[in-house]
Amino acid sequence: MDKANILVVDDEQSARIVLKKIMSRDGHNVITVESGEEGIRQLRQRRPELILMDIIMPHMEGREVIARMKEREGENMPPYIYLTIDPNQERDGLEEGADDYIFKGDLNPDKLQIIRLRVKNTLLVKSMLVKDGLTGLYNHGFFQNALKRIYNEAIQQQHPLSLIIGDIDGFKIINDTHGHSYGDKVLTEIARVVSDLVRPADVIARYGGEEFSILLPQTTDLDTRNLAEGIRSEVAQMSFEGQLGPITMSFGVASIDLRSYPDDETFLKVAEDYMYMAKRQGKNRVCGE
Numbered sequence: 001m002d003k004a005n006i007l008v009v010d011d012e013q014s015a016r017i018v019l020k021k022i023m024s025r026d027g028h029n030v031i032t033v034e035s036g037e038e039g040i041r042q043l044r045q046r047r048p049e050l051i052l053m054d055i056i057m058p059h060m061e062g063r064e065v066i067a068r069m070k071e072r073e074g075e076n077m078p079p080y081i082y083l084t085i086d087p088n089q090e091r092d093g094l095e096e097g098a099d100d101y102i103f104k105g106d107l108n109p110d111k112l113q114i115i116r117l118r119v120k121n122t123l124l125v126k127s128m129l130v131k132d133g134l135t136g137l138y139n140h141g142f143f144q145n146a147l148k149r150i151y152n153e154a155i156q157q158q159h160p161l162s163l164i165i166g167d168i169d170g171f172k173i174i175n176d177t178h179g180h181s182y183g184d185k186v187l188t189e190i191a192r193v194v195s196d197l198v199r200p201a202d203v204i205a206r207y208g209g210e211e212f213s214i215l216l217p218q219t220t221d222l223d224t225r226n227l228a229e230g231i232r233s234e235v236a237q238m239s240f241e242g243q244l245g246p247i248t249m250s251f252g253v254a255s256i257d258l259r260s261y262p263d264d265e266t267f268l269k270v271a272e273d274y275m276y277m278a279k280r281q282g283k284n285r286v287c288g289e
Contacts, residue, residue, distance in 0.1 A: 003122055005200065007048035008032045009039035011057045011082060018107045019052060019083075022115055036065035042076075044068055045239070046200045050123055053081040054103040063096070072098075073155075075145045079126040081118065099126070118185055132206040134184055135191035143205035143213055150203070151264035154256060161225035164214040165230065165271040166171055166194075169248045169283040171210035177244060183210075185240060186247060193234045197227065213271075221255035221289065227287045236284060245270065250278035253288035 005070040006028050008019045016032040031046055033039050036057060042048070051069070055062040061081060070077050096100070098120045102115055130142040138146070147163075154161035164197045168174075168186065175183040187210065194204055194212060207213040216224055230252040237250050252275030254267055261267040278287040 003027045003029060004033065004049040005029045005046055006050045006052065006119070007039060007046065007078075008043055008052045008093075009036060009057075009062070010052070010054035011035065011036075012054070014056070014184065015083065015104060015107060019115075022112055023119060025121070036060035036062065038066075039065055040068055040072075041072070048078055048117065049126065051141065052077055052083055052119075053080050054083045054086070062111070066096075066098075072149075074149055076130075076142060079122050081122060087184060088095070101152055135206050137191050137195070137212070138203060138205040140205065140207055143207060143215070145217055146203045147268060148264050149268060150215060151256075158220055159255040160220050160255065162216040162219045162221060162253065162257075163266075163267060163271045164212075164216070164224060164228050164253055164283060165207065165275045166212045166214070166228070166249045166251045166252055167208075167275055167279070168210040169250055171277070174247070182240070182242070186238075189238060189240075190235055190249070191237070194231055197234070199228055219255075221253065221258050224253050224255055225286060225288060232284065232286060246284075248284035250275055250283050251286040252276070252278060253286060255289070257287045 001173070002005065006023050008030060009018070010016050011034050013034070020030040020032050020158055023184070031042055031048065032043055037060065039053070051067055053062040066080060078174055081100045082098045082101050083104055085104045100118050101116065106115060130138055132139045138256055151161060168190065171183065174186060190212070191206065195212065198204055198214060201217055203215040205213045214229070232251060236246055238247055252271045252273065254271035254274065261270065275288040278285045283286065
């Protein structure tokens with residue numbers, strides 16, 4: 001499992017410090033907060049791949065925090081591991097849907113390797129379900145669920161939301177000329193470029209064979225066009241051994257701040273239609289409203 005964003009929610013500072021130290025050893029980016037309210041905010045802003053949730057906390061206990069997170073995230077709820085001082089709570093939590101338990105009594109040097117292995121296994125299993133095996137980006141199914149949820153949320157709260165659909169130009173020719181392993185290198189490098197240019201709250205997916213999708217909450221049309229143009233420019237400058245010509249991408253952009261859509265499916269289709277327009281107009285460009 002590659003580097004992941006891990007959210008630790010625990011009102012005890014000592015536990016937050018120990019868990020951050022353990023997870024950071026494996027290269028993970030660890031966000032620690034002391035309350036359930038802040039945990040819910042961080043889930044929205046940072047999109048962690050794993051949550052470590054203390055059960056017993058003041059104001060809002062861990063199970064209530066998880067219930068609120070599930071209500072918002074639906075099928076895209078990240079895996080979560082409960083932290084508890086009571087071994088008797090393990091069965092109830094697992095039946096509720098927790099992926100694992102860590103007993104706070106195990107937060108000592110003798111048990112650190114066990115905790116690391118539990119976190120690693122949980123991340124690996126979840127990754128196989130929601131991530132594309134080649135690029136490490138989210139897969140088609142995860143993106144569809146995220147699109148429906150985030151679109152509905154943006155409409156209800158009257159927040160801006162934008163979508164980019166990008167497709168590699170002439171990818172079949174690339175594969176036929178250089179072979180599929182070469183094509184895989186192109187896909188993984190483009191995935192890296194895109195990942196470096198977006199925010200933690202954005203949802204990037206390998207939407208199809210050579211098609212990428214980026215969902216951008218709280219983002220206007222102008223900022224989205226600038227991002228798409230930045231990705232287009234970065235990709236056009238990529239170079240690979242044996243490359244016969246520039247590798248380019250065509251992009252379609254849709255934003256709810258410019259027009260209204262009857263539903264998320266239409267929103268997606270408009271972005272796809274603009275991507276095909278970019279292809280028809282000569283490729284290697286960004287099209288939108």
